[in-house]
Amino acid sequence: MKTINKIYTVLILFMLYAPILVLMLFSFNSTSNTGVFTGFSFYWYRELFRSAAAFAALKNTLVLAISSAVLSTLIGTMAAIGLRKMRNKYVKGLITSVTNIPMMNPDIVTGISMMLLFVFVGTMLGQQDKLNFWTLLIAHTTFNIPYVYLNVSPKFQQMDKHLPEAALDLGCTPLQAFFKVELPCIFSGIVTGFIIAFTMSLDDFVISYFCSGSDFQTLPILIYSMTKKEVTPDIYALSTLMIVAILTLLILSNLSGSKEERAKIRALRKKRAAARKEAKA
Amino acid sequence: MKQEKVIQLQNISKSFDGEKILNNINLYIRDKEFITLLGPSGCGKTTMLRLIAGFETPDEGTILFEGKPINDVPPYQRSVNTVFQKYALFPHLNVFENIAFGLRLKKLPEEQIRKQVKDMLALVNLKGFERRNVERLSGGQQQRVAIARALINHPKVLLLDEPLAALDLKLRKDMQVELKNMQKRTGITFIYVTHDQEEALSMSDTVMVIAEGEIQQIGTPTDIYNEPVNAFVADFIGESNILDGVMTADYKATFSGHTFDCVDSGFEKNEKVDIVVRPEDVDVVPCERGMLVGDVTGVTFKGVHYEIIVDIRGFKWMIQSTDYVAPGDHIGLSIDPDAIHVMKKSRFSNMFGDYSSFSDELEKLSDLSEEENE
Numbered sequence: 206m207k208t209i210n211k212i213y214t215v216l217i218l219f220m221l222y223a224p225i226l227v228l229m230l231f232s233f234n235s236t237s238n239t240g241v242f243t244g245f246s247f248y249w250y251r252e253l254f255r256s257a258a259a260f261a262a263l264k265n266t267l268v269l270a271i272s273s274a275v276l277s278t279l280i281g282t283m284a285a286i287g288l289r290k291m292r293n294k295y296v297k298g299l300i301t302s303v304t305n306i307p308m309m310n311p312d313i314v315t316g317i318s319m320m321l322l323f324v325f326v327g328t329m330l331g332q333q334d335k336l337n338f339w340t341l342l343i344a345h346t347t348f349n350i351p352y353v354y355l356n357v358s359p360k361f362q363q364m365d366k367h368l369p370e371a372a373l374d375l376g377c378t379p380l381q382a383f384f385k386v387e388l389p390c391i392f393s394g395i396v397t398g399f400i401i402a403f404t405m406s407l408d409d410f411v412i413s414y415f416c417s418g419s420d421f422q423t424l425p426i427l428i429y430s431m432t433k434k435e436v437t438p439d440i441y442a443l444s445t446l447m448i449v450a451i452l453t454l455l456i457l458s459n460l461s462g463s464k465e466e467r468a469k470i471r472a473l474r475k476k477r478a479a480a481r482k483e484a485k486a
Numbered sequence: 487m488k489q490e491k492v493i494q495l496q497n498i499s500k501s502f503d504g505e506k507i508l509n510n511i512n513l514y515i516r517d518k519e520f521i522t523l524l525g526p527s528g529c530g531k532t533t534m535l536r537l538i539a540g541f542e543t544p545d546e547g548t549i550l551f552e553g554k555p556i557n558d559v560p561p562y563q564r565s566v567n568t569v570f571q572k573y574a575l576f577p578h579l580n581v582f583e584n585i586a587f588g589l590r591l592k593k594l595p596e597e598q599i600r601k602q603v604k605d606m607l608a609l610v611n612l613k614g615f616e617r618r619n620v621e622r623l624s625g626g627q628q629q630r631v632a633i634a635r636a637l638i639n640h641p642k643v644l645l646l647d648e649p650l651a652a653l654d655l656k657l658r659k660d661m662q663v664e665l666k667n668m669q670k671r672t673g674i675t676f677i678y679v680t681h682d683q684e685e686a687l688s689m690s691d692t693v694m695v696i697a698e699g700e701i702q703q704i705g706t707p708t709d710i711y712n713e714p715v716n717a718f719v720a721d722f723i724g725e726s727n728i729l730d731g732v733m734t735a736d737y738k739a740t741f742s743g744h745t746f747d748c749v750d751s752g753f754e755k756n757e758k759v760d761i762v763v764r765p766e767d768v769d770v771v772p773c774e775r776g777m778l779v780g781d782v783t784g785v786t787f788k789g790v791h792y793e794i795i796v797d798i799r800g801f802k803w804m805i806q807s808t809d810y811v812a813p814g815d816h817i818g819l820s821i822d823p824d825a826i827h828v829m830k831k832s833r834f835s836n837m838f839g840d841y842s843s844f845s846d847e848l849e850k851l852s853d854l855s856e857e858e859n860e
């Protein structure tokens with residue numbers, strides 16, 4: 206039974222990741238042949254780095270990811286701070302569900318509705334380029350806020366609610382209590398939220414597709430437009446780089462979380478052992 | 487000895503969600519004393535501490551600190567520090583930084599901070615723990631850090647909210663002694679909250695018994711034990727047999743069908759009263775010499791003594807005796823005049839005092855549910 210379980214798991218993982226592995230493999234192909242691996246080379250990576258369009262798109266993507274992650278981290282964290290003391294659980298539940306909607310909503314619906322809004326408002330304001338960097342930034346920040354909120358808000362719930370009072374008791378003003386005690390306690394949540402927001406922004410295609418104009422393209426959009434002509438292995442190279450970047454970030458964010466968990470478990474174990482010792486003594 | 491009043495509560499009332507938690511509390515706390523607020527779970531002890539610390543504001547009444555009203559003074563400007571029920575140590579700071587927290591806010595020079603923290607660690611027996619992560623300490627050690635973190639600020643008054651409730655029995659006993667010593671050495675006023683009457687009696691200079699949001703009695707541990715003012719206090723502090731009685735004359739109390747000599751006077755003739763007799767003050771004697779006679783219905787061995795339940799005219803008494811009697815025995819009881827304590831009738835009369843439903847199992851159950859309520 207156990208071996209069947211293992212085989213099953215490996216099979217599923219293989220099916221999930223086979224396409225990506227093939228893509229990575231072919232990004233190192235020496236020719237543009239799609240069916241046969243003719244030899245290992247970095248040719249397509251060199252080719253990619255020579256392309257000005259790819260570089261512009263990479264720069265755009267990074268600028269957008271960083272700025273939208275910063276903005277959404279600020280807004281999401283402030284929302285979590287504002288709602289931390291809310292006692293009415295119905296209102297709180299309502300707010301949490303409303304925050305969840307953008308995550309559950311199909312990207313295509315979010316994308317189209319945002320585009321509609323931007324065009325509508327842009328027309329009202331009499332703008333020429335209705336879709337530009339700023340509309341993309343607004344769109345990305347919007348869909349990122351829930352991820353930040355959902356990472357920060359539980360940190361407040363895990364925190365001993367007497368900690369801010371202990372700080373006041375020892376002489377902190379409410380503002381000092383926040384910065385010296387509450388902020389450090391939720392900081393890991395903020396970092397995780399930021400990394401996830403950054404990753405989501407890097408990763409997004411559908412919403413960006415609807416909300417970007419012709420003069421500000423992100424990597425996913427560039428890749429899509431490149432595939433329209435002819436798929437060349439430099440796209441594989443680009444995709445591989447993105448996968449590696451996103452994977453690294455995800456591992457990082459998981460590590461920052463799990464390190465804490467592990468420390469907690471260790472602390473708990475120690476405490477039990479100590480209690481046993483004390484009981485014996 | 488005349489001592490200064492550090493804290494006074496005048497006509498303090500506090501409600502939560504329309505429910506009155508504290509009702510017209512009046513009290514004062516003398517400088518350098520160890521006062522304990524004792525009462526069952528939910529009677530408003532924590533709320534009273536939070537009012538003094540400044541985390542809650544009273545609906546009515548005034549809180550005075552050294553004679554000055556402090557209703558509008560925020561917690562960070564009161565020279566009062568708190569040891570929280572679950573310690574509330576800062577998880578992102580190590581032991582040293584937790585204890586140094588208050589001094590850092592005062593911007594003391596580094597060497598001075600280091601020296602004071604070192605002294606504090608010595609005081610609470612945690613030498614060498616500076617760099618430890620507070621989350622990896624045992625309950626008893628966390629407790630000490632919490633005390634050190636508060637004491638280092640040299641508060642006028644230290645508030646302790648059931649600080650030993652989470653510790654196991656032996657550690658709790660040791661910490662009781664240590665806390666008492668710390669209080670004596672530092673000369674800081676301790677306001678100590680507990681629902682454990684034994685703890686209250688053994689540590690305090692003054693005990694204040696609270697029930698249903700009102701102060702029932704304030705006094706020294708001996709006063710409270712020997713002279714409870716009403717049935718609630720008598721029942722809550724130690725074991726007691728509480729009986730309906732009548733004062734037929736000064737120094738004469740009638741209960742359980744017998745008129746006893748007692749040491750109380752000043753009641754009206756034939757005034758109805760509550761009578762308290764502590765289980766350890768009753769002597770078992772042969773029937774013919776007994777002032778009261780009854781049948782033994784239960785005996786439990788307690789180590790030092792036997793706990794004996796005796797049925798006397800339908801009222802179940804508890805008595806403690808070092809001599810064994812068997813269930814079913816017909817025995818006599820004798821009570822000395824100074825073992826009889828007479829109390830005025832109160833709204834707590836007839837709510838306590840009969841051991842008819844008493845069993846160890848029940849007591850354990852109620853202890854458990856009390857712990858769960860914490």
Ligand SMILES: Nc1ncnc2c1ncn2[C@@H]1O[C@H](COP(=O)(O)OP(=O)(O)O)[C@@H](O)[C@H]1O
Nearest residue numbers: 502503507525526527528529530531532533534
């Ligand atoms: N912030 C609050 N909001 C609503 N009710 C409260 C609050 N604080 C305390 N209470 C209620 O007041 C009563 C007394 O609480 P507390 O002072 O904590 O009792 P104790 O410490 O004696 O166990 C309890 O019934 C509790 O539910």
Ligand SMILES: [Mg+2]
Nearest residue numbers: 531532647648
């Ligand atoms: Mg309490």
